[in-house]
Amino acid sequence: MPMEALLSVLTGGLVLGSLYALMATGLAVVWTTLGIFNFAHGAFIAVGAYVAWQISSADAIGAGFVIGLVGAVVVLFVIGVIAHFLLVQPFERKPNLVLLSVVTTLAGATIFENLLIVGWGARPKQIAPMLEGDLHLGEVSISQNEAIIIVLVLFILALVGFFLRRSRTGRAMRAVAQNREAAQLMGLDVPKLFGMAFGLSAALAGLAGVFIGSIRFINPSMGADPLLKALIVVIFGGVARFTSPIYAAFIAGMVEAFAIYYVGLYWAPAVLFALMIVVLVIKPEGLFGKHERSV
Secondary structure, three states: OOHHHHHHHHHHHHHHHHHHHHHHHHHHHHHHHHOOOOOOHHHHHHHHHHHHHHHHOOOOOOOOHHHHHHHHHHHHHHHHHHHHHHHHHHHOOOOOHHHHHHHHHHHHHHHHHHHHHHHHOOOOEOOOOOOOOEEEEOOEEEEHHHHHHHHHHHHHHHHHHHHHHHOHHHHHHHHHHHOHHHHHHOOOOHHHHHHHHHHHHHHHHHHHHHHHHOOOOEOOOOOHHHHHHHHHHHHHHOOOOOOHHHHHHHHHHHHHHHHHHHHOOOOHHHHHHHHHHHHHHHOOOOOOOOOOOOO
16 A cells, blocks of 8 residues: 555544544443433434534524534533433333333434424535645645544543543442442432433534534434444443543544455445454453453
8 A cells, every 4th residue: 555545544544533433432421321222322413413504504594613513512412311301211210121222212313313304304414614625744635624523522532531530420420330229329310310421422422413514414314324333333342441432433443444445435334344243252342341250
């Protein structure tokens, strides 16, 4: 591979990895805290993109990208809390919560997608990029918009990690994830913390949707592929630590970038699935997961 092509693939892998890290971290927050898989996560990505477009686009409100980004985060956090209250909380005490959550979150995803079609139509739209032009790094050029996305994603993930590890609320959410009964005995408001976890997850999904919408076209069903990629990353990396899906996301981004270069865009997802299967055969708990001994 020529050096110029190699550097181009590496920068593309960084962009993909940053987007996957944001999506997978949001998915992992719900997975680790509530113990369920949120099939509405992809719909949250699409809703975030459309909220940002509505606020920022000159064809709508025209308030600019930054206001659109902040608006998407706030709106998606509220939507996430409400979604938890309507789709998950009524069934939290049921013995088959995992199965019920699959049904309810799938239903929620379908509702959100159809609401987007009703509200904005099926015609693709695009969010104006944060920055125009290219950034030249030697022989390789990357758009300034993609470069700032990488920086912002790393900054956002650092903030989320600081919140979960250092803040009182974040530590309470981690405590609930580790042992719900013990957390209740300590007086923690578990339903409230579950709602906040769902809201944080939705906000991260909305951010991912905004960034995706600034480099690609958006449509009501745009969340399906990101949801699949986020699932692959979470399973591939494991959820033993907050950083596990982040590391896995950048590895997956690099693998996909090289796969696109060598075997084409069509076969790249198959390469990711093959990698996930190989890792799970060797380490069922995920690449960065911790092995738990059975007693």
